[in-house]
Amino acid sequence: MESSLKIKAIIAEEQGAPDVFKVGEVDFPSNEGKENYVWIKTEATGINRAETMQRKGLYPSIPGETDVIGLEAAGYLVNSQEEYTSGEYKNNERVMALLPGGGYSDIARVHKDHLMKIPENLSFEEGAAIPETWLTSFQLLFLVASGKEGQTALIHAAGSGIGCAAIQLCKKVGITTIAVASTNEKLELAKSIGASHGINYKENADFSTLVQEYTGGKGVNIILDCVGAQNFDYNIKSAAVDCQWVLYGLMGGPKVPEFNLKSFMGKRIQLLCSTLKTRTNEYKADMITKFSEQFLPLFETGELKPIIDITLKYSEMKDAHEYMESNKTQGKIICTNDL
Amino acid sequence: MESSLKIKAIIAEEQGAPDVFKVGEVDFPSNEGKENYVWIKTEATGINRAETMQRKGLYPSIPGETDVIGLEAAGYLVNSQEEYTSGEYKNNERVMALLPGGGYSDIARVHKDHLMKIPENLSFEEGAAIPETWLTSFQLLFLVASGKEGQTALIHAAGSGIGCAAIQLCKKVGITTIAVASTNEKLELAKSIGASHGINYKENADFSTLVQEYTGGKGVNIILDCVGAQNFDYNIKSAAVDCQWVLYGLMGGPKVPEFNLKSFMGKRIQLLCSTLKTRTNEYKADMITKFSEQFLPLFETGELKPIIDITLKYSEMKDAHEYMESNKTQGKIICTNDL
Numbered sequence: 001m002e003s004s005l006k007i008k009a010i011i012a013e014e015q016g017a018p019d020v021f022k023v024g025e026v027d028f029p030s031n032e033g034k035e036n037y038v039w040i041k042t043e044a045t046g047i048n049r050a051e052t053m054q055r056k057g058l059y060p061s062i063p064g065e066t067d068v069i070g071l072e073a074a075g076y077l078v079n080s081q082e083e084y085t086s087g088e089y090k091n092n093e094r095v096m097a098l099l100p101g102g103g104y105s106d107i108a109r110v111h112k113d114h115l116m117k118i119p120e121n122l123s124f125e126e127g128a129a130i131p132e133t134w135l136t137s138f139q140l141l142f143l144v145a146s147g148k149e150g151q152t153a154l155i156h157a158a159g160s161g162i163g164c165a166a167i168q169l170c171k172k173v174g175i176t177t178i179a180v181a182s183t184n185e186k187l188e189l190a191k192s193i194g195a196s197h198g199i200n201y202k203e204n205a206d207f208s209t210l211v212q213e214y215t216g217g218k219g220v221n222i223i224l225d226c227v228g229a230q231n232f233d234y235n236i237k238s239a240a241v242d243c244q245w246v247l248y249g250l251m252g253g254p255k256v257p258e259f260n261l262k263s264f265m266g267k268r269i270q271l272l273c274s275t276l277k278t279r280t281n282e283y284k285a286d287m288i289t290k291f292s293e294q295f296l297p298l299f300e301t302g303e304l305k306p307i308i309d310i311t312l313k314y315s316e317m318k319d320a321h322e323y324m325e326s327n328k329t330q331g332k333i334i335c336t337n338d339l
Numbered sequence: 340m341e342s343s344l345k346i347k348a349i350i351a352e353e354q355g356a357p358d359v360f361k362v363g364e365v366d367f368p369s370n371e372g373k374e375n376y377v378w379i380k381t382e383a384t385g386i387n388r389a390e391t392m393q394r395k396g397l398y399p400s401i402p403g404e405t406d407v408i409g410l411e412a413a414g415y416l417v418n419s420q421e422e423y424t425s426g427e428y429k430n431n432e433r434v435m436a437l438l439p440g441g442g443y444s445d446i447a448r449v450h451k452d453h454l455m456k457i458p459e460n461l462s463f464e465e466g467a468a469i470p471e472t473w474l475t476s477f478q479l480l481f482l483v484a485s486g487k488e489g490q491t492a493l494i495h496a497a498g499s500g501i502g503c504a505a506i507q508l509c510k511k512v513g514i515t516t517i518a519v520a521s522t523n524e525k526l527e528l529a530k531s532i533g534a535s536h537g538i539n540y541k542e543n544a545d546f547s548t549l550v551q552e553y554t555g556g557k558g559v560n561i562i563l564d565c566v567g568a569q570n571f572d573y574n575i576k577s578a579a580v581d582c583q584w585v586l587y588g589l590m591g592g593p594k595v596p597e598f599n600l601k602s603f604m605g606k607r608i609q610l611l612c613s614t615l616k617t618r619t620n621e622y623k624a625d626m627i628t629k630f631s632e633q634f635l636p637l638f639e640t641g642e643l644k645p646i647i648d649i650t651l652k653y654s655e656m657k658d659a660h661e662y663m664e665s666n667k668t669q670g671k672i673i674c675t676n677d678l
Contacts, residue, residue: 194489259598261567264612271610
């Protein structure tokens with residue numbers, strides 16, 4: 001049996017509430033059988049909704065990958081175990097990456113094609129706010145849907161990291177956005193980064209009335225939906241003909257009590273279900289290349305900016321998840337590595 | 340008031356059963372306010388499911404177009420009312436076209452970009468079997484879905500005109516097809532034109548078991564579905580990851596009693612609703628150009644062939660619709676003009 005280096009990580013020995021997290025140790029992630037992989041010495045990680053699902057046991061880790069949670073990180077590129085143990089990695093590039101898991105540990109294994117260089121003007125915290133959130137928004141808008149200039153998009157959970165990224169990407173491309181969120185503060189944030197309209201769904205459960213008003217009765221061409229069943233009928237009423245309705249989460253439950261297909265046929269609605277974590281390495285690499293070419297340079301010019309709500313520590317992961325589940329976030333929750 | 344030429348047509352003074360049809364007269368369709376339109380002296384028309392819906396009042400005619408039913412025709416190109424009345428049109432080109440209506444009349448108005456030349460080796464009857472049926476199949480497989488070589492497609496109503504066209508188009512492109520139909524005779528026809536497998540849904544209501552067997556447990560990449568609610572759950576069980584499920588009819592009803600979005604999310608299913616009649620003129624023209632370039636030449640070489648079940652007369656439109664509604668057809672019902 002080979003000697004194995006232990007590394008610090010936030011681990012959960014059982015599934016459940018945020019207090020299952022504790023600081024622990026895991027094996028250094030071996031690259032055996034994993035061609036083309038490198039490591040990141042993590043400096044910061046972004047917290048994602050999918051990670052709260054994984055903590056609760058509702059979203060399994062990818063087979064063959066670490067059980068340590070964490071879908072994105074920013075830190076230093078590490079090419080070998082020696083670079084890590086010697087501290088030489090500090091001379092390497094600052095990178096951010098989409099991870100198959102392991103973001104909550106001191107060193108995370110990553111496919112070399114899933115790395116992006118952190119723009120020079122951005123901190124590690126800002127870098128950690130980009131991969132999962134911005135790549136997901138990019139994917140939903142431009143790879144799953146075919147968003148283009150002149151369209152109107154309805155953005156649910158506009159205060160989330162994905163929502164804030166989607167609003168900025170839409171503005172850059174010339175897509176008008178209608179933001180939907182639970183508080184007026186979130187809607188103010190959404191408008192400050194480019195949303196044309198905001199709808200507080202606590203005050204307007206049937207948001208479609210306002211959507212129709214804001215679109216002159218035409219409805220929206222794109223819906224970014226992480227809610228699901230709870231808004232199902234209102235989304236149908238909000239849709240324009242040929243609407244591309246991208247479903248990427250089920251925060252409002254999965255069960256639609258009755259689905260009348262006529263309502264879909266009449267508008268030629270496209271319901272496009274998407275997840276990012278389970279896509280192939282090739283899909284992710286291609287997406288990262290496209291995003292890097294088209295949008296990453298705009299972070300350097302300040303035209304796009306990661307929106308960070310709060311920065312905590314890895315050792316405060318319990319608080320980070322509790323805050324995520326409070327549904328009060330405005331932008332990303334970031335944790336910096338204090339392991 | 341201008342003098343108007345009367346033309347013969349199959350008309351329906353009320354909505355209802357097939358016996359509402361009778362031979363009557365309507366005004367020659369004026370081109371006033373319709374730039375870029377010509378006429379077809381119809382020699383044959385194909386009967387379509389959507390036309391039975393229009394007869395019953397469930398699918399309105401397009402605003403600004405004739406109320407005379409008929410979505411496709413083959414005949415002679417007519418450039419002016421004079422050409423029609425003088426009989427000169429018989430020297431003109433033999434054309435087939437997607438119509439906004441009017442196929443059941445002696446002369447039908449059509450956008451000049453919606454015409455196709457009838458391949459020389461095909462009769463008017465065969466020409467009339469192409470536009471709606473083949474363009475719909477082409478659209479569903481390649482414009483709505485993104486069908487490509489190596490995939491597997493589940494073709495419902497495989498004995499229909501659209502089904503028979505889809506099987507041939509798939510075979511040409513290298514897409515394996517699994518045909519679903521109500522009789523073994525229809526399945527034999529489907530196999531004779533290229534289907535790899537056939538499933539009789541009267542014997543296998545839950546066709547998904549056989550679909551999983553035929554695909555080695557992977558499921559299908561494409562579903563062409565004109566049935567809707569009745570097969571909804573079986574289609575979910577038949578779908579591969581990233582399945583593109585094209586819904587273009589609701590012969591099995593519109594109401595799904597419970598829709599669990601989780602089942603869609605788990606496979607990243609795309610439910611793509613489509614109709615052809617209500618698309619813009621530009622969409623139709625573009626589709627016809629693409630189809631004409633890619634597939635029309637293959638009718639001349641005999642690699643693709645319109646499958647005609649029965650040929651009747653315009654004056655037998657009642658029988659034609661009754662046969663369509665018997666769900667016994669194997670290929671197209673064509674009516675030749677005896678007005």
